[in-house]
Amino acid sequence: MAGGVHGADALAPLTAVVLDALRAGAVRRGGPLPGGGPEGVEERFGALEVLPRHGVGAETALRELVELVAEGAADPADPACAAHLHCPPLAVAAAADLAASALNPSMDSWDQAPAATTVERAVTAELARLVYPGTSGRDALITSGGTESNLLGLLLAREEARAAGGRTLRVVCGATAHHSVRRAAWLLGLPEPVAVECPGGRLDPEAVRGALAALPAGAAALVVATAGTTDEGLIDPLPALADAAAAHRARLHVDAAYGGPLLFSERLAPRLAGVERADSVTCDLHKLGWQPVAAGVLAVADARYLAPLRLTADYLNADDDTEAGLPDLLGRSLRTSRRPDALKIAATLRALGRDGMAALVERCVATAEELAARIDAHPGLRRRPGGTGISTVLFRPTAADRLPPEQGDALVAEVRRRLLQEGRAVLGRARAEDGERGGARLWLKATLLHPHTRAADFDGLLDLAAEPVTPVLPAPRTTARTDGGTV
Amino acid sequence: MAGGVHGADALAPLTAVVLDALRAGAVRRGGPLPGGGPEGVEERFGALEVLPRHGVGAETALRELVELVAEGAADPADPACAAHLHCPPLAVAAAADLAASALNPSMDSWDQAPAATTVERAVTAELARLVYPGTSGRDALITSGGTESNLLGLLLAREEARAAGGRTLRVVCGATAHHSVRRAAWLLGLPEPVAVECPGGRLDPEAVRGALAALPAGAAALVVATAGTTDEGLIDPLPALADAAAAHRARLHVDAAYGGPLLFSERLAPRLAGVERADSVTCDLHKLGWQPVAAGVLAVADARYLAPLRLTADYLNADDDTEAGLPDLLGRSLRTSRRPDALKIAATLRALGRDGMAALVERCVATAEELAARIDAHPGLRRRPGGTGISTVLFRPTAADRLPPEQGDALVAEVRRRLLQEGRAVLGRARAEDGERGGARLWLKATLLHPHTRAADFDGLLDLAAEPVTPVLPAPRTTARTDGGTV
Secondary structure, eight states, X not given: OOSSTTXXXXXXXXXXXXXXXXXXXXXXXXXXXXXXXXXXXHHHHTTOBSSOSSOOOHHHHHHHHHHHXXXXXXXXXXXXXXXXXXXXXXXXXXXXXXXXXXXXXOTTOGXXXXXXXXXXXXXXXXXXXXHOTTOSSOEEEEESSHHHHHHHXXXXXXXXXXXXXXXXXXXXXXXXXXXHHHHHHHHTTOOOOEEEOOGGGSOOHHHHHHHHHTSOTTOEEEEEEEBXXXXXXXXXXXXXXXXXXXXXXXXXXXXOTTTGGGXXXXXXXXXXXXXXGSSEEEEETTSTTOOOSOOEEEEESOGGGGGGGOOOOHHHHOHHHHHTTOOOOGGGOSOSXXXXXXXXXXXXXXXXXXXXXXXXXXXXXXXXXXXXXXXXXXXXXXXXXXXXXXXEEEEEEHHHHTSOHHHHHHHHHHHHHHHHHTTSXXXXXXXXXXXXXXXXXXXXXXXXXXXXXXXXXXXXXXXXXXXXXXXXXXXXXXXXXXOOXXX | OOSSTTHHXXXXXXXXXXXXXXXXXXXXXXXXXXXXXXXXXXXHHTXXXXXXXXXXXXXXXXXXXXXXXXXXXXXXXXXXXXXXXXXXXXXXHXXXXXXXXXHOOOTTOGGXXXXXXXXXXXXXXXXXXXXXXXXXXXXXXXXXXXXXXXHHHHHHXXXXXXXXXXXOEEEEEETTSOHHHXXXXXXXXXXXXXXXXXXXXXXXXXXXXXXXXXXXXXXXXXXXEEBSOTTTOOBOOHHHHHHHHHHTTOEEEEEOTTTGGGGGOTTXXXXXXXXXXXXEEEEEXXXXXXXXXXXXXXXXXXXXXXXXXXXXXXXXXXXXXXXXXXXXXXXXXXXXXXOOTHHHHHHHHHHHHHHHHHHHHHHHHHHXXXXXXXXXXOTTEEEOSSOOOSSEEEEEEHHHHTSOHHHHHHXXXXXXXXXXXXXXXXXXXXXXXXXXXXXXXXXXXEEOOOTTOOGGGXXXXXXXXXXXXXXXXXXXXXXXXOOOSBO
């Protein structure tokens, strides 16, 4: 077992095997991701059985599987792996997470997680203070990510509307809001959100006022703004949106999954001015924050807003136990068993301090701006007109501009897939307006979350993106496999 | 960073610090949990700042925090920590989880998790086969635990009812069903579940037929059965419940979060006969299965049942990418960013094999039965009449039987809290009927999930539970802290 006084002795030889396998796999991969596409990755696994009749033993299983997974990883520690809000984790966070795995505290009752309860309380207090520095009743929850945080944001507003006379909640968000907002409304049985157009990629407060005014009489409303859109890293005009929400007595939720960590930096925090006027705020530390997934946060201005999550289960938080002083954790999540993700966050924050976190965030933002300048200077690439998002840059090969729009977009998509197939780069894609040229175009997307890179580290990536696309035969379709015992 | 070719070199010294701190913390704890209750744990943290202005560095932060969390853990690797479905993780699983943290694959798109996608596909195929050995269209999803799996079970039934003419779904479950069933109905905007009484702790199929017959005409129905109740480890009569559901054209979901892993054992699998007739089945491998949280599973008999989860987000699974052969992962979870929990499961299953998993499950079940016999022979304890649950034993000090019912129950609760406060044992509590004596009583609960213990390892625990309770001053109430920067 991993716990107990002999746990570390049992773990030591196995973590050594894992570290060796990580090393060997990374060397064999030799780039940002494995070549050969999905078929190539599957082939490397051969006929390896996941559930054999008789086991192969811990060391063999770890050596085989970890080396295959490392060799077959899209590794965000490589500068050419820059597609998504998918960060390279800090070693301190990954190491702390090992302790979470070994001790296995479960955050649904104090008697499964005595000290981890203390750590979570301290971490959520600090994160709530980061978002709401001037509010005394603030609080924060740890979640599995932005999707769960957004779900909670909608759920809490739904419950408040119910409590206030059973009114139906209507959600008003931008067309650029994350898909989880729409999904949360579906899950919660709410009407489909009113999606307001976002000229230039940002929510227009006047359009939001119009949408709120057009809601059925008596509806309760929640405005969802975004601080760091997925496609462009843009921040909605939060103060004006807070005004619009207030004018219509609507609640305000800000999805700052991407942008929230700007608050660590005194220089960048002003970009999020107004966020403190939201009732609830999503923030992910597995994006800017360099945590292994999951490290989601939901901050609320007023802890009383969390009351609908209260729940009593006699085996976890009986009234007499709570009265006797045992902390009641059940109302702090929609989950029951729950990993102590606060531990890796605590280790990271304490190791780096606020200054250290700020420096890493600032580095990512600065590198993205330098990258934008290098794209502007690159003869084979054109950057999307306008500024860069938080740390997101959109661009396309000039070759795509010389084609009719649909074919140009197809070329952009093909460039991305070719680099993936060849194991040379992981770039993202986003559809966004083309400034004064008009019309939405498909762009390549680089999301810079690697805090130890400089813009020059991306020169190779830019050249790859500008390479002429030679015709590539379409990859044969992977057969869906929902059966069979080999990988 | 933890990834890349130098990631293992960065991790190695930090994992060494973590292992040392785990060792030191366990020795300082010297028992199943820290003494002194919540105040004692908080005091050990002193004024440690989680987010100082300047960081203390990775090694210092890890040494401090991991040692405090280990010293302050309720460690299920200690036989006297046996309250909950809270397992001691296997070292192989914890070590594999380190690789997940270091590489940080995110299971929302193939280009963030190429090889991890293959591993998840193989693991879910095996787990679906375990539950549905005779069905070809089966499938399974990895979840954050039984709570999310149960939510999915209700959601899928809700969507099917909607598709079939917009009928409202009504859920019929036992009074002993896990609280997450009721919570899922609330979250999904469904009517409150019909909770059927459970004489003897198990759902009565006749009562379920009655409840189904009493539903409003035109309602769609889902019966939720339990294979391993939280309080007693009891398994509902699945074949008769499947008959009842079929007779009323209701869907059947089985919450086998606890009992599902009995299927690894040819000897114990017959206890779950009928589970293969369910439309969906919850199974947690962070209970019997010895995984660090989270390792939840939802198995479905027919992959088409999962169709409502399908979702397209252009940045993750654009149609042309999917057509070009990139696997589409977005419909395999309610989450977006998602840790590859399949990796630790794969390493464990391959290391132990089906025989090895079966042996560990059988050991837990056998030890619980032996423990029951020892309780029967103990002069100071009385076991709840009837058989043991899967690996759960309920008992109470005979001293409690000599008091009026309410005072007897208070004594049981006090015994549990005293052992917690003194750091000597973590026992659970459950209210359950007292056989022919009649009436529901409070019992102490031992849930045996430690596969390397023998019944004799629990003798000390039994003596502790039988010790006369000396009056203990009520612990001062912990002040709720939602603010402040120290732990």
